[in-house]
Each structure stands twice: as C-alpha cells, then as structure tokens.
Amino acid sequence: MNIVVAIKHIPSIADDLPVKGNNVDFDSVDFVLNEFDEQSIEQAALVKEAVGGTVTVVGVDLIGELDNVLHLALAKGADKAVKITGDNPAADSHMQAKWLAEAIKGMSADIIFAGVQASNDLDGQVGAMIAAYLDMPYIGGVSSVEVSDHTVTVNKEFAGGVGAKYSVSLPMVVGVQASVKPPRYAPVSKVRQIAQTATIEKVAPTGEASAGLAFKKMAPPVATGHAEMIEGSSKEVAAKIVELLKSKGLA
C-alpha cells in the first residue's frame, strides 16, 4: 500500500506573531510542524504496521528548514521523505495544496493523510484541496482508520462526541483529527542518526493556484473585554483564586 502524508510547516503560535505590512512577518517567526500533522504521521505509521506498505511524507519547504521535520517523520515510521522547494514563506494553502497534489500524482498513492486543519489555514485546509485537485473523496475530522483490501473504514467526529463511520473505496484523502494512538516518541539519538544518513528527495513546485485573498490587515484581536488580571507571585495568585472561590461559595 502506498501511504502518503502531506504535511504543512506553519508559523509557531507559541510566541507573539510579529506583523509586517498586512500579514505576519514570516522572516521573524519560527516555523513548526502543524500539530495535526503529527497525528497524521502517526496514523500513517499505524496503517503501515497493520497492512504493510510504504509511508512517504511530503511537504513544501517554505523557509529551507523542512529537513528537520522530515527527519523526525522518518524517525517516527515514514520510509521516504520528499520536499517541494517552494521557498516562499507566505505560500497559502491553495498554492501548497496544488504543489502537493502535483507531487503526489506520481506516487500512485492509495491513501493520503493530511492534518484536518492548521492554525494558518486562512483559505482552507490543504487536505480538502488536495482531494479536489486529485479528484479523490475527502473526509476530515477522522479519529480512526482501518484499511482492508481496497477499502478504508474511517470514523469521523462531529460535535459533542457524536460521530459517523464511513466506508470509502480507495484512493482517498483523510483529514486526521487524531490518530488511533497518541503520536509515538522518537528518541533524539535516532533523529540525529537519520539526519546524517537519510536522503530527502527534492522536487520543484509545479502547478499554480492561489487563495485569491488580498490581505488588508493583520492584527491581534481587539478585545471586547479582558480578564481582571491577578498579579503577584504564584503563591499570591493561588491565595487570591482561593479567596475568590470561597467568596462565591465555590470552594
């Protein structure tokens, strides 16, 4: 089975996001792997363990730092890594999805995994768009995947713990919400060793698509309200919270 994982390298939201003009200042932010892609890589590895096959991880190298992410994916069970030399930190989801779809076309993929969403999906998620560009079915919000022969059974999550089970004839694109098991840990030593020995295939971007969105403004939200901040040391904060709870009969 040819299993493909399409990943997205995105600005980290752990720190403040600096703004330049009407968009994020991509030169001043750290890029990280989309957190849902971690689930997606794990789900791909689980399918490979269950039915056999090859896992190929593919992503657009926006800032020349995708190798680290690809090495980690290889340490977590991927067999091959491909980077599309996009070299444009502002590449939107449409553009990346088109490049990913074109790169995946030659891979004879049976199943393609993508994170269900990313925090910078201003123009929608790459998984759904890859499916549209490759004319394959797409189901997102998936938390369980079972492959047998040329059919896959997936569980899709709706709100409130309600879900639905679908059976799909392959190939398809799966938008992963959560893998069946939490993502495995890859020891640093293993990642380092892979970094020294692994070959990452480089592919030039082909195809063109655009979000068609003009950025007019990018700014932190204007708060309509703000929490009353409790200042002081952790002990002082704790004392004030306890006092607050007691005053309201909640402790």
Place this chain on the structure above:
Amino acid sequence: MSNDVFVITEHMDGKFSDVSFEMVGKAKELASAWGGQAAAVVVGGGVSSNVFASDSTIHIDDAALSQFNPEAYGKVIEALVKEKSPKLVMFGWTASGMDLAAWLSARLGKPCAAYVKNIGADLTMSCQAYGGKMIADVAPEGDMAIAAVLAGSFPVEAGQGSTAATTMASPVSLDGLKVKFVEAIEPAGGDVDITSQVKLVSIGRGIGSKDNVELAEELAGKIGATVSCSRPVVDAGWLPRTRQVGKSGLKVKPKLYLMLGISGAPEHLEGMKSAELIIAVNTDKKAPIFNVAHYGATADLFEVAEAMLELL
C-alpha cells in the same frame, strides 16, 4: 453572477445547528445590502426546513443524502452553486462545513476564507487565525467567494423564521459514490458527564504530561470539581475524549471553569465561553483566553495549583 448569498445549513437528528441560523441572519443583511436574495440551502432529509428567515429555502433531498456524506453533499452543492452563481456561499467552519468549503473552493477556482468571524458589505472577511491570536482582514478577488464561518459569530435569532422551502431532487447523479455512510457513532458512555458538572478544572497542553494530570485531579477533588480538558490533552492520550471541551468535544456551562494551561483557541472557546465564572492561569500573557476569562493570571500552573492545594 447574482448578488445572492447561499447558506449551506447543517442538521443532525432533525435539528439545525445554531450556526445555520447565525449564517442565515448575516446572509439576509448582506444580500439586502447587495440587492440580492439570501437562500438557505438544506441538503438531506429527516428535517423540517421551513424554519429560516431566509428570502428562500432550497431543500434538496435524495436517499443518498439522508446522512451527511461529504462526497454526495459536495457534488450537490457544487452543481447548485455552478447553476445559480451566488456572490457568496457560506459554510460553518464545523465538522461538516470543513469537509466542503475548501474543497469547493479548489473545485471552482474561487476564493475561500476560513475561521471567519465577520463579513463586511464590501465582502471583507475577518478571520480569527493563528489559534485566535490574530485577526486577518482579507478581501476575496473576483465575483464569487466562499466563507467558512466560526460558530457563535452572529446572533441565532436573526436567522429564525418560517420561510417555506422549495424541495427539489438532486441536480446531479449520486450513483457510484465512493463514500458510503455506515453508521452513526453515539457518544462514549461510562464516564462522568462533564456537561452536567457545576465546577470544572480544565487542563490544556500546558499540563505537560500524563503524570501531571494527577495534580489537576487532586485540586479538582478539593473543591468538588471534575477535570475536563482541551483537545491536545485528549490527542496526547492523557484524558479520555469524554472529558474534552470545545468544538469537537462537548459544550459546557458550569458555575466555575478554572483553566490551567489552556491558551484559548477559538475551537475551545466555542465549548465554554458561557461558563459563569472563568478563571485562567497561563504563562503566555498574550494568550487569547485572557480576552474571555473573567479573572486571569500569568503564572506557572503547577506552582499555582500546588499553592492552592496548601490553602484548601
């Protein structure tokens, strides 16, 4: 090209979701400004569709549409949009809308904005991106756009009404679908029901590891609360899905929602913003949760929780 607005509504078990009404209300406002019509689009059966304040309601029913099927629903909506050419198509940024909005955008080659919180009469869309840390104002190019709207962005009441629906058959063949609905999955039972709890101590990614959940359990025990969490905690396998608050989890409205290490992404806020008293402890002073919580502290959650335990 028309000046109409299409709202792709969502229903489950015979009930429309709030976001459907919210979008219809907004669609009316926009369509009226543009001299067009606001049309509610209902796909699938088992629901009474005469419930919107839309100018018209189009109800497409077919045996293949009786349950949400992204392939079938996508085909129907694509055919309808191609035929009627509305200026704006609105989806919810929800489990079902997320399967369709970006897909349709790529199929049609028309712009799509996601995480949409507001839409102006000039079609500028305000999107709550980057985990709620940024609002991006974007303007779609061309004559048609797609919006995927966050639930809770507009008032529900403005979309409620009794416009009679026009029922029609699927405009496209639904034979040979690759996706088949198998069965519904009911919520997992056997755990405490967090939606009925008066007090919740809710933990997020900041809790760091499964071992640390115990500290939250201990604190919750002291004040008679139950431990709930945000999605990353469940995805990491630290708590069961029955404890998850938010868009893909449960909606809660406790008297106390004490948050430890939750930054407050829009998906989480959807599930807890109407709690009566929200107290948030987070190390990131710019965490979006501080715009929603009643009380907040920029502090280490472990130090605060341990100090609270000593005082309780």
